[in-house]
Amino acid sequence: MSAAKGVEEALKFLAGRWKLMILFQLFGGEVRRFSELQRAIPSISEKMLSQQLRHMEADGLVARTAHHQIPPKVEYRLTDWGQSLSPVLDALLRWTARHAALPDGPTGTSGAVKQREA
Helix, strand or coil, rough: CHHHHHHHHHHHHHCCCCCHHHHHHHHHHHHEHHHHHHCCCCCCCCHHHHHHHHHHHCCEEEEEEEEEECCEEEEEEECHHHHHHHHHHHHHHHHHHHHHHCCCCCCCCHHHHHHHHC
8 A cells, every 4th residue: 555545545544624623622532422522612513413424433442431321321432543533642742833923924935846947
């Protein structure tokens, strides 16, 4: 498998508008009830949150625990594999911050491109 193909496969686990927001709510060993996640991400619909959590559970990133009681209580936490994304995403944030701090900014032309144009 080529490096590009491997990265493409890895990014499939994070694809979608809401998965990163859900991950950030669960990093650090946080255990959250469905309603807590919904309050923490107010712009997500109940249906979408449920769908994204199901996908993340199927991918092995999130573990779901259903407590059999009235009213029902369902909790979500990251699996060890899901938690292992934390340093990867931290590195990506640092990379983005460094790029934004460059003199030509995030939308500017890189120095290598400028040299070729000259």
